[in-house]
Each structure stands twice: as C-alpha cells, then as structure tokens.
Amino acid sequence: MERVVDIATDNLHLAVQRGFLTVSDQGEERGRIALDDIGALVVHAHGVTWSTTVFTRLGDRGVPVVICGSNHAPQSIVWPLHGHHLQGARMRAQLAAPRPLGKQMWKEIVQAKIRMQGEILLRNGHEAGAFDLLARSVRSGDPDNVEAQAARRYWKLLFGRHFTRDQDGGDINGLLNYGYTVLRAILARAICASGLHPTLGIFHANRANAFALADDLMEPYRPLVDQMVRALVDEGMSEVNPETKLVLTRITTLDLPSLLGVSPLSVQAQRFVHSVAQSFETGKARLELPQPPLLVSAPATADVDA
Known part of the structure; x- marks a missing residue:
C-alpha cells in the first residue's frame, strides 16, 4: 500500500x-x-x-x-519529467482540447463535488436535498458559479455559521490545508502516470499555478478531507500536529466504490485521471468520477512518521 x-x-x-x-x-x-x-x-x-x-x-x-x-x-x-509512454501524444491532445470539451468536463467535476458535499452533510445530520438540486443546475463550464453557491452553504453547515474558509488560517483551516496537500500530491502523481501535464488545467488557469490540473481534479475529493477534519474536531483535535497529520494521510487508503468494485482512493484517482486523459484523446467527456464511500471518518491514530 x-x-x-x-x-x-x-x-x-x-x-x-x-x-x-x-x-x-x-x-x-x-x-x-x-x-x-x-x-x-x-x-x-x-x-x-x-x-x-x-x-x-x-x-x-x-x-x-x-x-x-x-x-x-x-x-x-x-514533479518527475518522465511519465506515461504516451506522454507526448497525450500532452498534445490536452493542449489541443477544444474549449467545449473542457467546459463539459468541468461541469461533471463540479456536479460530483457538490453531490459529495451533500452526502457529507447528510452523514452529519443536515438536510442536503438542496445540494442535489444545485448539482443538477450546473451548466457547461459552470457560468453561474454554482460551485461557489454550494460552498457558501456547505461550510456554515459543516463547521458552524461562524466558520470562514481561510487558506492562511489556523486550527480547522490548517487541518484542511494539510489534507488538501495530501490530495494534491495524490492527483499530481496520477497525472504524471497518465502522461498529462499538471500546468494545463481544465478550469484553473492562474499563470503562476504550476499544478492547475491537479487543483481541478482534486475538487470531487475535497469533501472527503472535510469529513475527516470534522471527525477530528469532534474528537477534540483541531490543531495540525503529528497525530492529526497521520490521520489525514490515511485518506489514500479510503475505500471508494465504483463499477469495478471497491478500491482505495489512490487507485480510484489513477482511474479518474486516466479517464480524463482518454477524454482529451477522444474528444468526449467520459469521466470515472469518485463515488461517496461507505464510511468516512477519522481512523484511530497510531505511530507517527518522522
């Protein structure tokens, strides 16, 4: 593993x-x-x-x-220079992908993220029917920024009405930052293995962001980190320390269901990124998006890394 x-x-x-x-x-x-x-x-x-x-x-x-x-x-x-044996061809297809294809892929990614957010809220005792409606309302490219509309509701419900997502904040925000860092690393590795270039994003296009594609593709997985952080906070652990970091790194082993059966998140992410690469090559958006796991929690702690 x-x-x-x-x-x-x-x-x-x-x-x-x-x-x-x-x-x-x-x-x-x-x-x-x-x-x-x-x-x-x-x-x-x-x-x-x-x-x-x-x-x-x-x-x-x-x-x-x-x-x-x-x-x-x-x-x-x-980031390693050498990747998939079809790296050159796939990068050319990624670079030449028509805008409508990217917008359709982004629509599906945003829908998957919002539905995952709704599932996490439901498991925490909140009414989440609105999130399914929001997901259905996402149009190609998400021009109405439904993703942001969902986020405004989601954070207040999951962490309380006084919570504000702040990348430079501590406590809960620090835990979220660390969990997202683990996700970004998982997706960056899968991108390299699939022969795609991490700078060429589907939606994120900041010229200073060398990992725009990783930021795009990690979106549907973010709520899984959020749930692990929620579970840690419920257990009285709200600071980033060796114990909480060890818990969050275990997201790689979280079992996710799919048409091929249950697989660890790290394996499912590889299949998802491979489906993105194939979508660039074929010109048709056919993404193997993550499905909600049977259980998301903060696993019991054990010995920590260095």
Whole structure:
C-alpha cells in the first residue's frame, strides 16, 4: 500500500540506501521505508537536508516531493519529467482540447463535488436535498458559479455559521490545508502516470499555478478531507500536529466504490485521471468520477512518521 511520508521534524537528513528512503538525525537513523511503498513525500520541517539520489530515485517511481509553508499548504512540488509512454501524444491532445470539451468536463467535476458535499452533510445530520438540486443546475463550464453557491452553504453547515474558509488560517483551516496537500500530491502523481501535464488545467488557469490540473481534479475529493477534519474536531483535535497529520494521510487508503468494485482512493484517482486523459484523446467527456464511500471518518491514530 502506498504511503504518504511526512517529514515534520527539523534538521533531519534524507538519503537512499539499498532501495529504502532513510531518515537520520545527527547521523543516527530514525526510520526507513521502501521506495516502492511511497506514494508522496511531504516536507514541512526546517533545516531538512537530502542527497540528490532521493530526488532521482523517487522521480524514477513517479513520486512527487511536496514542500509546504507554515500554513501547511504546498509551496513547491518536485514533479518527475518522465511519465506515461504516451506522454507526448497525450500532452498534445490536452493542449489541443477544444474549449467545449473542457467546459463539459468541468461541469461533471463540479456536479460530483457538490453531490459529495451533500452526502457529507447528510452523514452529519443536515438536510442536503438542496445540494442535489444545485448539482443538477450546473451548466457547461459552470457560468453561474454554482460551485461557489454550494460552498457558501456547505461550510456554515459543516463547521458552524461562524466558520470562514481561510487558506492562511489556523486550527480547522490548517487541518484542511494539510489534507488538501495530501490530495494534491495524490492527483499530481496520477497525472504524471497518465502522461498529462499538471500546468494545463481544465478550469484553473492562474499563470503562476504550476499544478492547475491537479487543483481541478482534486475538487470531487475535497469533501472527503472535510469529513475527516470534522471527525477530528469532534474528537477534540483541531490543531495540525503529528497525530492529526497521520490521520489525514490515511485518506489514500479510503475505500471508494465504483463499477469495478471497491478500491482505495489512490487507485480510484489513477482511474479518474486516466479517464480524463482518454477524454482529451477522444474528444468526449467520459469521466470515472469518485463515488461517496461507505464510511468516512477519522481512523484511530497510531505511530507517527518522522
């Protein structure tokens, strides 16, 4: 099972030894993990050092390295250059995709996100019928910004009427930032593996955003992070610390149902991104979007990463 490795302790050294990523503190090894078991490497700490081999070996496996700021949101991502064997052809198809196709794909992504939000609210005891109606009202390209309309209702219901989503905020916002960082890493890896380019978004088009496509494709999964954060808060854990981060990294193993059966989120995300790549190639939007899981909660905690 692929793991998200989080480096949260200052002044550690990362190296590669015989197929393992090793983590050392002043020359003493603190832990190790097989390179083939890593789904993403997330670094929060100050003074972390590493050998170049860390990047080359993780790059060989298509593993992104995410470096975060003090708000637990990603500041940079090291993305492997080599991806799918059809990478060149798929990137050309992605670049040449007609605008109507992108708008149709965005419609389906927004609808899936709003329906997932409604499902999360329903599981938390709220009336969510309006969210199904909102999802049905989304038009191609979402020109009416139904996504924002749903968000305004959603945040107040899930976290209380005084809650405001703030990327630079702490507590709940910090937990959300960290969970979304994990999601972005999962989608970035799937994008690389599918031969697409992360900068060429479907909807997000900020010239400074090198991972616009990852931000687009993670949208339907965001409510799953929100539910895990809600469960943590209900248990009295509202701060970003090693314990809560470990819980949030486990979203990669969350089981999601599909036509092919139940699969971990990391696997379902790969199928979703592959369907996006095929949509670019065929010119028809046929997306394998995530479905609500049977259960979403904050799993019991265990030993934390470095």
